[in-house]
Amino acid sequence: MLTSLLACVAGFVLDFFLGDPVWLYHPVRLIGKELVFGEKILRRICGEKGGNRSLAAAGALLWLVTAALALLIPLQILALAQQIHPAVRFLLETFWCYQILAARSLVTESRKVYDRLKENDLPGARRAVSMIVGRDTENLTAEGVTRAAVETVAENTSDGVTAPLFFLILGGAPLGFLYKAVNTMDSMLGYKNEKYLYFGRVPAKMDDLFNYIPARITAVLMTGAAFLTGLDGKNAWRIYLRDRRKHASPNAAQTEAVCAGALRVRLAGDAVYFGKVYRKEYIGDDIRPVEPEDIKRTGRLMYVTALLTLLLFGAAKLAVWFLVCR
Numbered sequence: 159m160l161t162s163l164l165a166c167v168a169g170f171v172l173d174f175f176l177g178d179p180v181w182l183y184h185p186v187r188l189i190g191k192e193l194v195f196g197e198k199i200l201r202r203i204c205g206e207k208g209g210n211r212s213l214a215a216a217g218a219l220l221w222l223v224t225a226a227l228a229l230l231i232p233l234q235i236l237a238l239a240q241q242i243h244p245a246v247r248f249l250l251e252t253f254w255c256y257q258i259l260a261a262r263s264l265v266t267e268s269r270k271v272y273d274r275l276k277e278n279d280l281p282g283a284r285r286a287v288s289m290i291v292g293r294d295t296e297n298l299t300a301e302g303v304t305r306a307a308v309e310t311v312a313e314n315t316s317d318g319v320t321a322p323l324f325f326l327i328l329g330g331a332p333l334g335f336l337y338k339a340v341n342t343m344d345s346m347l348g349y350k351n352e353k354y355l356y357f358g359r360v361p362a363k364m365d366d367l368f369n370y371i372p373a374r375i376t377a378v379l380m381t382g383a384a385f386l387t388g389l390d391g392k393n394a395w396r397i398y399l400r401d402r403r404k405h406a407s408p409n410a411a412q413t414e415a416v417c418a419g420a421l422r423v424r425l426a427g428d429a430v431y432f433g434k435v436y437r438k439e440y441i442g443d444d445i446r447p448v449e450p451e452d453i454k455r456t457g458r459l460m461y462v463t464a465l466l467t468l469l470l471f472g473a474a475k476l477a478v479w480f481l482v483c484r
Contacts, residue, residue: 161248162330163475169255170323170468174461177262184257185335189228189342196220197347197357213356221343221360228339232332254331258338260318261464264290264311265457271307275300275450294430307453309425312417313410315380315460317341320467321372327471340368366408373409376463377402377416379470383462384420389455394419397442404439411441418442420459421452 178184200216232254239247267290274283283303288295291306298306321341326334340361347354348362377398385391397419398412404426405411411426418425424444428437 160476160479161244162251163327163472163479165248165251165330166255166323166326167468167472168252169257169259169326170261170464172252172256173259173262175262176256177266178260179257182257185254186257186338186342189224189339190346192224192227193220193343193346196223201357210356214359217347217357218360220347221364224339224343225336225364229332229336232335236331251331255326255334258322258326258331258334260314260322261461264314264318264460268307268311268453268457271303272450272453275304275453292431294433297430301448304448304450304453305423305425308417308421308423308448308456309414311453311456311460312414312425315413315417315463316369316373316376316409319460319464320376320379321369323464323467324372324375324471327468327475337368340365369409373412376467377412379466380413380416380420380459380463383459383466384416386462387455387458389420389459390422391420393422401439401441404441406438415441417456417459421448421455422446423448423452 197220200220204212204216236247236251239250267286270286271283271290274280274286280300280303283300284295284298287298287303287306287310290310293306295303295306322334322337325337329336343361344358344365346361347358348365349355349358350362381391381394381398384394394416398415401415401418402412405414414425418441422443422445424440424442425448426438426441428435430436
């Protein structure tokens with residue numbers, strides 16, 4: 159219990175200073191390959207004329223198998239590492255925690271957008287932001303690019319940083335990999351188009367479920383982080399209470415609303431995906447125009463929120479460990 163917490167802290171520190179180890183094959187890519195293989199097999203079984211219920215059942219089965227593998231394989235490997243030596247297990251779990259967290263890479267990629275904007279290189283900024291958002295970026299203005307970068311950092315504060323951190327503290331690397339698998343399944347299968355409307359229904363709903371509590375905890379902690387980073391914490395809480403439901407996802411607007419309020423800008427609104435305009439409500443008030451510096455401010459807000467998450471839940475786990483082991 160305590161070893162996993164220490165591994166989580168060490169992984170957090172490694173991510174902060176070193177960022178994602180892109181030179182090494184990431185385990186999440188294995189999850190992605192398993193999903194592609196599993197989908198092909200299950201769609202073949204369902205057949206071309208597979209009904210909506212059979213497609214939904216196939217997607218649910220793929221979710222269950224993938225989630226089980228993501229949890230049980232790391233558990234077994236850590237058990238084997240423990241038999242070799244506790245230090246081997248600790249080092250392995252530390253490295254896995256380091257891989258699972260994505261705070262540094264999120265800041266790094268958003269800073270690329272910031273740098274291109276400061277150089278007045280709008281085409282370069284569009285290319286940079288296209289690497290971290292799903293919307294079409296070729297026609298975005300400089301303000302649109304900036305807003306897109308701010309939004310993705312704000313939203314992924316939960317998905318990419320605090321939610322995995324929450325699960326890592328709760329259950330170590332195995333639970334962290336389970337969360338990443340759930341998140342990956344939603345990213346690959348959870349589309350509301352003709353192909354995935356039924357097949358991806360369970361993966362999408364389970365991602366909403368797994369993120370429901372972390373997103374709301376993150377929103378509260380991000381409000382506290384707004385005060386600590388010199389942003390408008392009072393307005394962050396006001397906008398959160400007002401706009402946290404202004405998104406098709408029950409979780410996505412939680413941190414985005416806090417960020418918009420903290421920066422005193424307006425985010426969201428209509429966006430283009432694959433050439434089609436999707437109507438979306440605005441989040442926040444247009445008190446001032448969004449500016450490139452807001453990308454850096456959002457990165458700082460994300461880091462302080464992550465640190466508060468680590469301190470709060472780390473302290474809670476230490477308290478439980480102390481009570482259980484006395």
